[in-house]
Amino acid sequence: MLKLRKSTTVSEPLILVMTAVRMGDRLLVIGADTPKVLAQLALKPGITGRTCVVDDDEARVRRALTLAESEGGLVEAQTAPITALPYDPATFDIIVVNHLLPRLEAGIRAQCLAEAARVVRGGGRCVVIQSGRRSGIAGLLGGGGMPSTEVEALLSGAGFRAVHTLAERDGLLFVEGARRA
Numbered sequence: 001m002l003k004l005r006k007s008t009t010v011s012e013p014l015i016l017v018m019t020a021v022r023m024g025d026r027l028l029v030i031g032a033d034t035p036k037v038l039a040q041l042a043l044k045p046g047i048t049g050r051t052c053v054v055d056d057d058e059a060r061v062r063r064a065l066t067l068a069e070s071e072g073g074l075v076e077a078q079t080a081p082i083t084a085l086p087y088d089p090a091t092f093d094i095i096v097v098n099h100l101l102p103r104l105e106a107g108i109r110a111q112c113l114a115e116a117a118r119v120v121r122g123g124g125r126c127v128v129i130q131s132g133r134r135s136g137i138a139g140l141l142g143g144g145g146m147p148s149t150e151v152e153a154l155l156s157g158a159g160f161r162a163v164h165t166l167a168e169r170d171g172l173l174f175v176e177g178a179r180r181a
Contacts (some may be wrong), residue, residue, distance in 0.1 A: 025094055028085075054082065064077070085119050091119050099131065131172065151165075
């Protein structure tokens with residue numbers, strides 16, 4: 001007789017699955033608007049990798065850093081303009097733009113993603129995470145994030161290739177692009 005049993009494997013949080021951050025990666029999180037995202041991501045690269053966060057607001061950086069460190073993440077934090085990242089070209093394997101784009105003006109969005117393209121290595125990836133569009137009555141009233149097509153256009157304009165929407169799930173939108181090698 002064949003017995004079925006429940007899996008005892010604990011699944012990873014959606015943020016980690018969608019970004020595919022791995023042990024040893026050099027990760028930059030741009031935007032500290034949602035500290036929980038940074039806290040989840042910071043655990044993955046471990047001591048063999050590197051996790052950095054940059055935002056233009058010192059208070060947001062402090063809140064995000066405090067939560068990430070309380071969860072056990074090792075994070076290097078910087079307060080700097082998101083249009084002039086304080087890193088050398090091709091420093092990171094993956095960039096995560098954390099709930100940042102909707103709060104920026106259109107021109108600043110493009111500059112931010114151009115800076116992301118500058119600091120990610122050839123073949124590296126940029127993943128934009130933001131609130132998804134609301135459905136039902138809430139969607140009619142507005143709110144939520146930018147449409148995925150607009151995020152895709154911004155990534156393409158910044159020089160990323162193979163730009164596509166990974167998923168819109170659990171109220172979050174994930175859009176990814178790769179840097180040309």
